[in-house]
Amino acid sequence: MTRLWNDPADFADEMIDGFVAANGRYVRRVSGGVARATQTPEGQVAFVTGGGSGHYPAFGGLVGPGLANGAAMGNLFASPSTQQVLSVAKAVENGGGVFLSYGNYAGDVLNFDAAQEQLRAAGIPCQTVTVTDDVSSADKSEIHKRRGIAGDLTVFRIAGAAAERGANLTEVTRLARRANDRTRSFGVAFSGCSLPGADEPLFEVKPGHMAIGLGIHGEPGLGDADIPTADGLAEMLVNRLLEEVPDDVADVRGARVVPVLNGLGSLKYEEMFVVYRRIALLLEENGIVTVDPHVGEYCTSFDMAGTSLTLLWLDDELEDLWDTGVDTPAYRRGSVDTSPLVLASTDADEDDDVIGDADDASRGIAQTIAAGFDIWRATIDENVDELGRLDAIAGDGDHGIGMQRGIHAAQTAARDAAERGAGAATTLARAADAWSDRAGGTSGAIWGAILDTVAKTLGDVGVPEPAALAKGLENAKARVATFGAVPGDKTLVDSLDPFIDTFAELSERQSLADAWRAAAEAATDAAAATADMLPQMGRARAHHERALGTPDPGAHSLALLVTSLNDLFNRKA
Amino acid sequence: MTRLWNDPADFADEMIDGFVAANGRYVRRVSGGVARATQTPEGQVAFVTGGGSGHYPAFGGLVGPGLANGAAMGNLFASPSTQQVLSVAKAVENGGGVFLSYGNYAGDVLNFDAAQEQLRAAGIPCQTVTVTDDVSSADKSEIHKRRGIAGDLTVFRIAGAAAERGANLTEVTRLARRANDRTRSFGVAFSGCSLPGADEPLFEVKPGHMAIGLGIHGEPGLGDADIPTADGLAEMLVNRLLEEVPDDVADVRGARVVPVLNGLGSLKYEEMFVVYRRIALLLEENGIVTVDPHVGEYCTSFDMAGTSLTLLWLDDELEDLWDTGVDTPAYRRGSVDTSPLVLASTDADEDDDVIGDADDASRGIAQTIAAGFDIWRATIDENVDELGRLDAIAGDGDHGIGMQRGIHAAQTAARDAAERGAGAATTLARAADAWSDRAGGTSGAIWGAILDTVAKTLGDVGVPEPAALAKGLENAKARVATFGAVPGDKTLVDSLDPFIDTFAELSERQSLADAWRAAAEAATDAAAATADMLPQMGRARAHHERALGTPDPGAHSLALLVTSLNDLFNRKA
Structure with missing residues (x-):
């Protein structure tokens, strides 16, 4: 449950203020969310992500060199508005067009699509790839309807790396789509979270049980089961994802994957390491080579107790991009050239506020x-x-x-x-x-x-x-x-x-x-x-x-x- | 509560195995815990930390260039044994002597002290600084009796930076002691955690209440109170720490501090950002300059819900060291030269296993x-x-x-x-x-x-x-x-x-x-x-x-x- 707030209605805004206060060398506040505090070269594609708040480090925590240029940060579990997306996009657009990527949820699609239309109408090229990694949210035959969970990280990282290396908008879009096509996630949850000021959790799971395939906002999953051993859970996660190997992976044996074991908030690192121990063995038994494993919190749901396993099936192009350095508030890898700070705010200009005539x-x-x-x-x-x-x-x-x-x-x-x-x-x-x-x-x-x-x-x-x-x-x-x-x-x-x-x-x-x-x-x-x-x-x-x-x-x-x-x-x- | 395990008795070992499997480019398994996977220059002081498991990223998650050389990893909430400390120290000692630093708890002191004696007896110079940042655990007049909580991070980081820059054992010790003298923490908790296999939490806090000054294993605090607003909590934390300004800080106005708002497990990032927003304002109102603020999980207690504020009061020497790059599984800052991997295990040699004569x-x-x-x-x-x-x-x-x-x-x-x-x-x-x-x-x-x-x-x-x-x-x-x-x-x-x-x-x-x-x-x-x-x-x-x-x-x-x-x-x- 959430315990600390002032006025629940101010929670998301105050959270962004505090986030920026703590991370001033990475991000700056712009209308609608945050933008990188550091300069990016002219002509670089501006990668804008976003979504509801409550999923930290998604989405603001992933803004910085090598990853996103800005994040539109909505209210708790609510999509940012069209104006928010537009405002963040305009603040970071730098001559290379805007690339949008976010988890596939109705509200987000509605508002990001509307922003995309307005950007294009304003002459700014814009492309979108929605993340659809959650195998439990729709059948394989309707893969585009799946929702996005921790696969956000792998898709965003490929998109951010491509932009960082100077790829144009078409290339960034192609590579992000390729990353999304090769990213699959499957998860379970043990308890729900309560939003600030709420008396009750969003959902409850029977003690000793887990919900299988639950989404990151408490969307219902595929059913429930007794909580297995850590090894049992590892087997369930790996087996389900091995049924979902992307079609263009020629041979599972010898394939190279980035595994991401993501915690949703209250299921902690020690437990995840015990589970990962078995995951690593199972992948090895299947002849799969793991690259740069991730075990931690990359896309949370407040203090919800749950975990998901994501596999990004690499090819040479994706693996090469994966090596790009990243430096954001919550996620850092490798070395990044130090970029100068943005000196003045380049926030999108305010609406002119003239009231027209009336009788x-x-x-x-x-x-x-x-x-x-x-x-x-x-x-x-x-x-x-x-x-x-x-x-x-x-x-x-x-x-x-x-x-x-x-x-x-x-x-x-x-x-x-x-x-x-x-x-x-x-x-x-x-x-x-x-x-x-x-x-x-x-x-x-x-x-x-x-x-x-x-x-x-x-x-x-x-x-x-x-x-x-x-x-x-x-x-x-x-x-x-x-x-x-x-x-x-x-x-x-x-x-x-x-x-x-x-x-x-x-x-x-x-x-x-x-x-x-x-x-x-x-x-x-x-x-x-x-x-x-x-x-x-x-x-x-x-x-x-x-x-x-x-x-x-x-x-x-x-x-x-x-x-x-x-x-x-x-x-x- | 902890939900995933196999045999609870194997939890800590399996956790370490999984941790190493996920972080092979940072750490390698040695008897008693983990050591850096990368080489360190000959003659560099070897900084060994450690403690019970259940506090990730403390302690194994903090091993890497710029921070610790090795961590002795005990069982859940239990000190590592003398042999574990000794074994890790011998695995990482590289001609510059061994520096030990850890939170001030009875079991840890006992075992690390015994290891120190044995290292010295073996001709390896060894010095220790225990971390004593928790202001609620003893009166100011008995400051050496205080326990260590999230102040581990600031003390360890100064020690690691000094060692990285080639300071000798005496200097590393002096600087770590200085960091500890200038580090103060104060925390609250809202709920306890349950260890793997346990039926009940270690302690419970009445709903709507918080325990003030609670330790990271459920050690009793100073009392309890109703949960305040986020701003109210920020004020409580800052005010208490302003009563504890180290004696050698000449003037609070103009002083420079590193604030660390640490989450214990289930109190999540969004809530901490809302709290930090007010902390930043309060520090500013007091004329204090914040440097490199930290809001996140640095020393946890499984999924315990709670948070603490740590202030490291910088001086020029400490601030200079603070800029050193760090690259560990859970904590990365700035740029670090890429160090080659250790090629062969240099694990402490096995006991020779010969049974002596008997009648x-x-x-x-x-x-x-x-x-x-x-x-x-x-x-x-x-x-x-x-x-x-x-x-x-x-x-x-x-x-x-x-x-x-x-x-x-x-x-x-x-x-x-x-x-x-x-x-x-x-x-x-x-x-x-x-x-x-x-x-x-x-x-x-x-x-x-x-x-x-x-x-x-x-x-x-x-x-x-x-x-x-x-x-x-x-x-x-x-x-x-x-x-x-x-x-x-x-x-x-x-x-x-x-x-x-x-x-x-x-x-x-x-x-x-x-x-x-x-x-x-x-x-x-x-x-x-x-x-x-x-x-x-x-x-x-x-x-x-x-x-x-x-x-x-x-x-x-x-x-x-x-x-x-x-x-x-x-x-x-």
């Missing part, structure tokens, strides 16, 4: 929008624990805290805009940006997209018709659908669609207040059905069948939020 | 001695859990496992010697050596000394008189007294002395069997009184008033062992 009617609507965010903020504050609890049933328990961060940021931005005379569209658009930027993760991206889409139909002049709101909501539904989730996935979509459909139908012939109330009821009914299903849906997470197919209480929080506005619409009516 | 009478006694060890082995196997449980009341819970390792080794050695025709003295002496070598810790050293002393009076010819046995036991009593423990310390001495006194008195006028039985009863009575006192004695551990003043169930195990031989003496009578 009084639209400014009045903006005040109502701000009042709506006041209500939403209170609603989420009241329900944050319950949302976290619901999320922990099938997910990683951070839904409440993620919503809270987003809505606090949105409310502040909406109040600020409305008080400075912004119209309805600007006020809502600024709230949308703030939400997606501060919340990160999947829910931040979706809520940002919904509100931003609706804002576009409101305008900053005059009072919008109910039909404009209905049209905006329908556009939002269509935009969310492009993210890949469909009704029945037990996500926000399950209540978003009934809400919007009902509102569109009724707002043509009823008052705004009545239509809203009926739509909120439809959302609540849909959410209730979803919540009942959450326990059964847990297992589906392992399969990642759709980009946004991860069940969470998003439908429930949407229902809460829209219902909380019933009175506001009544007052206005 | 049939003495060989008969040797068979009885071996039979006695068979009984002792069964007795300890039966009572290993109970002894561990008793030890956990006031100690670190490893007494049972330590006795078991020692007695298994002794029994094997006795059987081997007896079967190869050894006489009584040789058989018992070999069992004594095996016990102290394999068990390590305080109990291993004491039992080895007792049996070795008794062996000297038995001879390898003829049947020894009862008086010879009594004389041997009295000599053993005198030898154990030189170690520093006195009756009433709640150690083995509490039952050893009544046993020997009673036997000496009665063996003059009663049968051997009767005298032994009465003496065993006296030992049992004394042990019972000792055991009752254990819970109250726990707190005394923090004070280290005597080298062997740490209460443990040694009196209890001695009583068990001598009583178990009653039947053997009856049969022989």
Whole structure:
């Protein structure tokens, strides 16, 4: 369990501050995360990684010469926002283009892909390789759906080494993809972790048992078993990975691999060495040559007790790159030329903060929008624990805290805009940006997209018709659908669609207040059905069948939020 | 809790094997622990550290250029034996003498001091600096009695740097002492760890509470308190250490310190960064300049949840040394010249294994001695859990496992010697050596000394008189007294002395069997009184008033062992 924090909502930010304070000669703080403190030669590919916080040394601890140029650091177990990725990428881009690599999770894919699009739109070449090493998260026939765990280290190291040696973006991408194709991991867990401020762990494993194939956020695995001996575990890990030898490894006998025995937090070094002893013997018995073995903590999950074995199957090209020196806060190998410190911050420039024109009617609507965010903020504050609890049933328990961060940021931005005379569209658009930027993760991206889409139909002049709101909501539904989730996935979509459909139908012939109330009821009914299903849906997470197919209480929080506005619409009516 | 092991009795050995398998380019296995795999220049001081296992990266993880030359690796939380220290020292000695440094614990002092004497006797110059950084373990007026915790890192690093730069033994000693004089640590713990195979943790902290000043084996601290915020903890740690500024720091404002925020195992990086954020601010507010901050795991206690702050107050000389590169399995800084691998093992030579002459009478006694060890082995196997449980009341819970390792080794050695025709003295002496070598810790050293002393009076010819046995036991009593423990310390001495006194008195006028039985009863009575006192004695551990003043169930195990031989003496009578 996590024991030390100030305000849990500030945990990730304060963690980054402390990390930078302790590692000033390696990293500097930039908007959205950290960048190398040292200069890199002009024209070198900028390798940007990132992900949720809680996995140290992934991802900030892996920034430095020979590895990443920057890391976008999201909230606890939540993807960084699109703006975070973009901001870090712009801070480190140095004329050679941007290479993105991170573990394959829905929220990360959503936000990194959006950042990639924006970078390309800005004329900066960008390529991506997602890490998909966890053999237990999808079948071999759907290898691209697998999630990334400790294989991050091997893929990142090859990418960082290639960039360090001056490879261009195409080459870095090819080599990272090759490393990912030749990296496989398999792991087990003995206990879960509790996020700061949470009363309960994300999941529990029966004493004396272990969960097989568990992910690094408590995603369900393939089943459980009695804890074997250390030798027994070594055999299980090696045997499973020997079923997964990459197709282009001609002969296992004589093959050369880098083994990484990764600890998730509380399973400690001594135990891992006892397990590794047997792993080394088993690999040798199979005629496999081990190169530069790693036993330690490379991708953790707070204090979760568990371990995974990763094998990187080398070829000559990869093994040559593997020798490149690395010097980062948490990971150092070989010798690295001393690079001069970056003298001035080259952080991405701040948004210019000019509020556009609006008329009084639209400014009045903006005040109502701000009042709506006041209500939403209170609603989420009241329900944050319950949302976290619901999320922990099938997910990683951070839904409440993620919503809270987003809505606090949105409310502040909406109040600020409305008080400075912004119209309805600007006020809502600024709230949308703030939400997606501060919340990160999947829910931040979706809520940002919904509100931003609706804002576009409101305008900053005059009072919008109910039909404009209905049209905006329908556009939002269509935009969310492009993210890949469909009704029945037990996500926000399950209540978003009934809400919007009902509102569109009724707002043509009823008052705004009545239509809203009926739509909120439809959302609540849909959410209730979803919540009942959450326990059964847990297992589906392992399969990642759709980009946004991860069940969470998003439908429930949407229902809460829209219902909380019933009175506001009544007052206005 | 520890979850992975094979046979708990093999854990430490298998851990070392796995550690070496994973780090072959840094370390090689030598009898008693590990030595650098790379060559060191002739004439360089050989820095040997060591201690119990369970504190990784201390101690084996800190062996390599710029740090230690070798580490004697004891059993779990048990000091390495004298032979282990000696063997590692001989493997790495390279013409510049041996420098010993380790945490100040009774068992370690006993065994390292004995090794130092033997090295000097063999003509190898040897000096020692024990690490005494933990401010909560004794008052400032008795600073030499303090125990060593994460300050190991700063002292070792200065010693290693000095040796690396070619300082001679006197200089290395002076600089290490200076580093120790200027290193202070203070820590807290939130939960204990369980050793492999143990059913219960070594200690427990009430949920929501923390133990203040707790040692790295669960030694009691100064009291407990509610867990504060991360900022609150930072303030507690910094404030306590600012009360302990070394006398020769002229002015706190402008002073330069290396801060080390050390995690004990389950308190993770993210939490420590949040705490460090505030520590950095507090040090800055006090005008203190931080140099090369460390936040991570440098001296752990398995998966114990806790953290400590160490400050090394630099002067110019220490700061200059601090820049030296280090390249070890778990700790790397700066650049290090690549050193060639050691080509052939230069392990200390094996004992020549020739059994001396003996007559049939003495060989008969040797068979009885071996039979006695068979009984002792069964007795300890039966009572290993109970002894561990008793030890956990006031100690670190490893007494049972330590006795078991020692007695298994002794029994094997006795059987081997007896079967190869050894006489009584040789058989018992070999069992004594095996016990102290394999068990390590305080109990291993004491039992080895007792049996070795008794062996000297038995001879390898003829049947020894009862008086010879009594004389041997009295000599053993005198030898154990030189170690520093006195009756009433709640150690083995509490039952050893009544046993020997009673036997000496009665063996003059009663049968051997009767005298032994009465003496065993006296030992049992004394042990019972000792055991009752254990819970109250726990707190005394923090004070280290005597080298062997740490209460443990040694009196209890001695009583068990001598009583178990009653039947053997009856049969022989």
